[in-house]
Amino acid sequence: MNITLSEAEQIVAAAKQKAADINTKMDICVVDSGANLVAFARMDGAWIGSVDIAIKKARTAAWFMMDTKSLSPLVQPGESLFQIEASNGGLITFPGGVALKRDGEVIGAIGVSGSTVEDDHTVATAGASVL
Amino acid sequence: MNITLSEAEQIVAAAKQKAADINTKMDICVVDSGANLVAFARMDGAWIGSVDIAIKKARTAAWFMMDTKSLSPLVQPGESLFQIEASNGGLITFPGGVALKRDGEVIGAIGVSGSTVEDDHTVATAGASVL
Amino acid sequence: MNITLSEAEQIVAAAKQKAADINTKMDICVVDSGANLVAFARMDGAWIGSVDIAIKKARTAAWFMMDTKSLSPLVQPGESLFQIEASNGGLITFPGGVALKRDGEVIGAIGVSGSTVEDDHTVATAGASVL
Amino acid sequence: MNITLSEAEQIVAAAKQKAADINTKMDICVVDSGANLVAFARMDGAWIGSVDIAIKKARTAAWFMMDTKSLSPLVQPGESLFQIEASNGGLITFPGGVALKRDGEVIGAIGVSGSTVEDDHTVATAGASVL
Structure with missing residues (x-):
């Protein structure tokens, strides 16, 4: 089962609302279980450099079926996944990517x-809570 | 002057409506004048391979300030811009990318x-007509 | 509002002058607010490997609307943006990229x-001071 | 022997003048004999998509020590260099790249x-005539 565009749009809308509530400007991306783009929005004035980061956070979370913040401790020097970012055309392994689940x-x-x-993680979580 | 997210979302909505009206499933992308992503939507069941094509069509139209279909005749074998697609990390030079203008x-x-x-061009034009 | 070529050329000239004053040979790049190239100069004898670094520093500063030296502490092992360089086709997160502002x-x-x-940062700042 | 920055800047200035004379807006790039960037200028309002094309034209001309228009007939379907654009991270094989020579x-x-x-070729030639 994959996320629908309608669900993705509701997730983006909830994330935008949360971003505005905490006075931030965000790039927001939703991908399906195959890590392919479903919906994206860049809020006015949000960093252009965050377009790619938002996309890579979503893809990283989908590729490994976990929140990106779960990866952060594992990618440090000396840890088991050090330099995993070199794979898949670039991963982002700090918080802000959240896996979307239904029935587990x-x-x-x-x-x-x-x-x-x-x-970033707060806003992503607010978006994910729509499901 | 750059497009706003609100405008981009209205453009995507109009394009989605047109796509549904003509019984198609589309990937739809809006970029700003610097060719950076503002909004994206993949309709349920639309080709995954069209994610990148929709993005590249939008970027090509922004990069060259013209509809992608204007490029099609120029990139044929023997014509002046043959193989221009090797630039900019990949261009798409067939119809479906439309420049968005305000006051010219x-x-x-x-x-x-x-x-x-x-x-594709029909749906892109329907989206562009929102402005 | 975007920088003009005339402004960019004055910025490059000021940076070149400063580089000569402190007895260095620099690669100097100016991009617009969309992180697209406007002007570039490689001083005679400057490192070829710095061509790409100068461009990436300028793009990083434009993409995140801040000086690259503001990023340096945040990208260290254990810090919040560790490995952000895997995004956007490669970032440079050490000093030498400076955002250009007008009226804030x-x-x-x-x-x-x-x-x-x-x-590098001294020369970039000298260039930026033209505005 | 390689081109100097001073020479490259004079070449860019001459190209800009010619571009203005024929009422065009150009992206102009000068590389050294190693195909590495020396100088670049994007005239106000010139296509952003031409940044990369101008650079690739200059690099292609330097890599093969000939004007890019000499390559155009050879890269057509059925000809000997068909699809050479897939090399070197992307070539541009239509007119606008001109080799810069001194004493042959x-x-x-x-x-x-x-x-x-x-x-494009006219402006490149005007730039090259400075030498």
């Missing part, structure tokens, strides 16, 4: 970039 | 992919 | 590479 | 993009 199954992922990684 | 100035572009190139 | 708005960025990062 | 030796190349290929 991953049906896609959301990636958010544009503020601190804490804010 | 290019403020972004829409790219549509998922059906025949005629359908 | 980012209108582009300058990137300088060819000496120590302190020298 | 190639010391660099100029690439121009932004109008018809005839105009």
Whole structure:
């Protein structure tokens, strides 16, 4: 089962609302379980450099079926996945990518970039809570 | 002057409506005048391979400030721009990318992919007509 | 609002002058607010490897609307943006990229590479001071 | 022997003048004999998509020590170099790249993009005539 565009649009809308509530400007991306783009929005004034980061956060979360923040400790120097970012045309392994699940199954992922990684994760979680 | 997210979302909505009206499933992308992503939507069941094509059509139209179908005759074997697609990380030079203008100035572009190139152009034009 | 070529050329000239004053040879790049190239100069004898670094510094500063040296502490192992360089086809996150502003708005960025990062930043700042 | 920055800047200035004389807006690039960037200028309002094309034209001319228009007939379907554009991260094989020579030796190349290929070649030639 995959996420629908209608669901993805509701997720983006919820993320935009949360971003505005905490006074940030975000790039927001939703991908399906195959890590392929479903919906994207760049809020006015959000960083252009975060377009690619939001997409890569969403894809990373979908590719590994976990939130990107779960990867952060594992990619540090000396840890088991050090330099995994060199794969898949570039991963982003800090917070802001959240797996989207229904009935325990991953049906896609959301990636958010544009503020601190804490804010990014907060907004991504707000989007994911729609499901 | 650049396109706003609100405008881009209205453009995507109009394109989705047109795509449904003519019984197609499309990938739809809107970029700003710097060819950077603003909004994207993949309709349920639309080709995954068209994600990148829709994005490249929009970027090509923004990069050259013209509809992609204007490029098609120029890129044929023996014509002046043959193999221009090798630039900019890949161009798409067939119909479906339409420059978005306000007061004669290019403020972004829409790219549509998922059906025949005629359908793609029709849907892109419907989106662009919102401005 | 975007930087003009005339402004970019004055910025490059000021950066070249500063580079000569401190006895260095630099690669100097100016991009617009969309991170697209406007002007570039490689001083005689400057490192060829710094061509790409100067461009990436300018693009990084434009993409995130901040000086690249603001990113340096955040991208260290264990810090919040560790490995962000895997995005956008490669970022440079050490000093030498400076956002160009007019009336508080980012209108582009300058990137300088060819000496120590302190020298690079000094030269970039001298260029940026033209505005 | 390689082109100097001072020479490259004079070449760019002459190309800009010619571009203005024939009422065009051009992206202009000069590379050295190693195909590495020396100088670049994007005239106000010139296509962003021509940034990469101007650079690739200059590099192609330097890599093969000939004007890009010499390659055009050889890259057509059925001809000997068909699809050579797939090499070197992308070549541009239509007019607008001109080898820069001194005493019969190639010391660099100029690439121009932004109008018809005839105009591009005219402007590149005007730049090259400085030497």
